[in-house]
Amino acid sequence: MLVLNLISKKFKKEIKLKHFYQLIKRINYTLIIIATITATILLFAKIILQNNFIDIVGQTSLITKNNQNYNNKIKEINNKLKTVSTIQNDFIVWSKIIEDISKITPTNVTLNLVRMDSTNRNIKLQGKAKQRSDLLELKSNLEKSTLYNSIDLPIKNLLEKEDIIFEINAKINL
Numbered sequence: 789m790l791v792l793n794l795i796s797k798k799f800k801k802e803i804k805l806k807h808f809y810q811l812i813k814r815i816n817y818t819l820i821i822i823a824t825i826t827a828t829i830l831l832f833a834k835i836i837l838q839n840n841f842i843d844i845v846g847q848t849s850l851i852t853k854n855n856q857n858y859n860n861k862i863k864e865i866n867n868k869l870k871t872v873s874t875i876q877n878d879f880i881v882w883s884k885i886i887e888d889i890s891k892i893t894p895t896n897v898t899l900n901l902v903r904m905d906s907t908n909r910n911i912k913l914q915g916k917a918k919q920r921s922d923l924l925e926l927k928s929n930l931e932k933s934t935l936y937n938s939i940d941l942p943i944k945n946l947l948e949k950e951d952i953i954f955e956i957n958a959k960i961n962l
Contacts, residue, residue, distance in 0.1 A: 886902070901913070914954070926956070941956050
């Protein structure tokens with residue numbers, strides 16, 4: 789078989805260019821269609837993501853409001869706990885001191901006043917002793933006890949022999 793090509797070179801060139809342009813045109817249309825479909829998909833994805841974002845922001849704000857209430861309650865409880873802690877730290881077991889005083893006080897000594905000062909850590913005892921020896925015994929018992937130091941018994945209280953009205957000041961060791 790014999791193939792004859794009777795078309796001139798110029799027309800051959802034009803035909804080739806026409807086929808090439810049509811191919812480029814088809815590729816461009818295909819790319820435009822793909823780009824349009826992709827843009828549409830991305831637009832729908834953006835809308836869906838925006839709606840989800842709005843929902844999440846709404847839920848987060850509700851959670852934040854609820855958590856704010858809990859945070860306020862926690863702060864209130866912490867403040868109460870701090871107050872209780874300071875009260876407990878400043879608490880002094882006065883009953884232990886009173887019990888110790890009652891144990892070390894001789895039978896012939898009557899206490900009329902027992903004043904305890906927590907801020908200065910002082911104790912003041914006023915009372916009446918039948919004899920000087922009872923008063924000295926009370927002072928000796930206070931000195932032996934580990935709860936008291938710097939015991940101050942004025943000399944004027946020791947000048948009398950009987951029915952002595954006394955006043956003793958001491959520091960409390962807590």
